[in-house]
Amino acid sequence: MIRTDLIHPKNTTVSTFVAMGGYGKVFKGKYTQPATEDGPEEEIDVAIKRIHDYDNEKNDRCKRVGREIDILKKLKGNNEFIEPLHIYRAPADKNDQSLYIVMPFVPQTAHGVARNIELRQSADYVEVVVKLIIAQVLSGLQKMHAHQLYHRDMSSSNILVDLDNNFAYISDFGLSRASPLGGNEMLTPMVVTLPFRALELLLDPSAKGGYSPALLDLWGVGMIMWELLTGSSVQGADEIKQAILIINTIFGGKLEFDFWKNYNNGSTKNATAFLEKNQAKLASGTAFPEHITSTSQACQDVLFKLLSQIPDKRGSAAEILDMPWFDDEYVKEALTFLRSNQPASDIDYAQDVDPTAAFFDEIAPRLTEEEFQMTTIKHTSSKTLPSSAPLTQV
Numbered sequence: 001m002i003r004t005d006l007i008h009p010k011n012t013t014v015s016t017f018v019a020m021g022g023y024g025k026v027f028k029g030k031y032t033q034p035a036t037e038d039g040p041e042e043e044i045d046v047a048i049k050r051i052h053d054y055d056n057e058k059n060d061r062c063k064r065v066g067r068e069i070d071i072l073k074k075l076k077g078n079n080e081f082i083e084p085l086h087i088y089r090a091p092a093d094k095n096d097q098s099l100y101i102v103m104p105f106v107p108q109t110a111h112g113v114a115r116n117i118e119l120r121q122s123a124d125y126v127e128v129v130v131k132l133i134i135a136q137v138l139s140g141l142q143k144m145h146a147h148q149l150y151h152r153d154m155s156s157s158n159i160l161v162d163l164d165n166n167f168a169y170i171s172d173f174g175l176s177r178a179s180p181l182g183g184n185e186m187l188t189p190m191v192v193t194l195p196f197r198a199l200e201l202l203l204d205p206s207a208k209g210g211y212s213p214a215l216l217d218l219w220g221v222g223m224i225m226w227e228l229l230t231g232s233s234v235q236g237a238d239e240i241k242q243a244i245l246i247i248n249t250i251f252g253g254k255l256e257f258d259f260w261k262n263y264n265n266g267s268t269k270n271a272t273a274f275l276e277k278n279q280a281k282l283a284s285g286t287a288f289p290e291h292i293t294s295t296s297q298a299c300q301d302v303l304f305k306l307l308s309q310i311p312d313k314r315g316s317a318a319e320i321l322d323m324p325w326f327d328d329e330y331v332k333e334a335l336t337f338l339r340s341n342q343p344a345s346d347i348d349y350a351q352d353v354d355p356t357a358a359f360f361d362e363i364a365p366r367l368t369e370e371e372f373q374m375t376t377i378k379h380t381s382s383k384t385l386p387s388s389a390p391l392t393q394v
């Protein structure tokens, strides 16, 4: 199928369809980076994320897009995150209600890495590749959480990985929030892709006390690490099956009965009702996969700290980075480098975005008609991939 898509004036061309996301498509393209003090003009691969219907107020799409861009801008200059090169829209009179985010192209996701059998068999996979991915993700979360920013959609498809350099980037801030309270305020339970959703959210989706968004993010990292180690995610068909699968796979069938009975001061009965109904489905004594038991104790300590059943026991990203598994020269070097850049502290992180027309005019300028005509190119679109599919090399 031949289709036409908008590209950035002069210096971006769209070539290939990469992935289908929840709110649009991601394309691969080329971008000519202007010469800088450090070097000459350079052509680089870019990903172009097209978010269609971006200003739909009815389904709150504009708030989501606004937050995503706002957070990307706040995190600029920090190497744990993907930095947008351009954000733009079509001319107002065009029938194109899309917003385009151009960013450096990163060839893999953690989802794809986990399924790379050859790589997973290499001697330094766990201690170098997985360790560096998890360290960078935790370093990114440490920065976000320190500024009351919460990702809320940690999943293996949202971690981009450059295997040549062992770089990992947290991406897709579509569900992220800045929270002035930083704690247990009520957040919608409709967050986090199911295989990465923490047990407390599955057991008690309407908990009155809300959840700590930082602890939900950490659970997500635990599930990403599980997937990287075992080659597959823990994936149930619905919330209840997911909870049962987690309890059986990760907690050996054992639920901390007293804790869940009193969870949220017993203010809701959901967790207890779940236990009463599903007691029989909990299989005690399930063994861990060999992919887990064959790793070092230090590695398992990190995994099971992230996947603590009792949310508070997960601690914080900073605490986990202090665990012995990360006590390696190359990891310390990477972390020291990452910590040398920090989000600007003078930004008001507590302020939620107000996605008005003026807001979008400022962050995503519209192309002129001339630019639009000049930069529309034809490209072929390959078959549609689900957003969780590993990136195909193009």
Ligand SMILES: Nc1ncnc2c1ncn2[C@@H]1O[C@H](COP(=O)(O)OP(=O)(O)O)[C@@H](O)[C@H]1O
Pocket: 018, 019, 020, 021, 022, 023, 024, 026, 046, 047, 049, 082, 103, 104, 105, 106, 107, 108, 109, 157, 158, 160, 171, 172, 173, 174, 387, 388, 389, 390, 391
């Ligand atoms: N910078 C990038 N480089 C390469 N691929 C990317 C990039 N950003 C996103 N992708 C691919 O597109 C998919 C969807 O992008 P994402 O930002 O997660 O959007 P959605 O909100 O639709 O999930 C990702 O899982 C990844 O496979």
Ligand SMILES: [Mg+2]
Pocket: 021, 157, 158, 172, 387
């Ligand atoms: Mg995504």
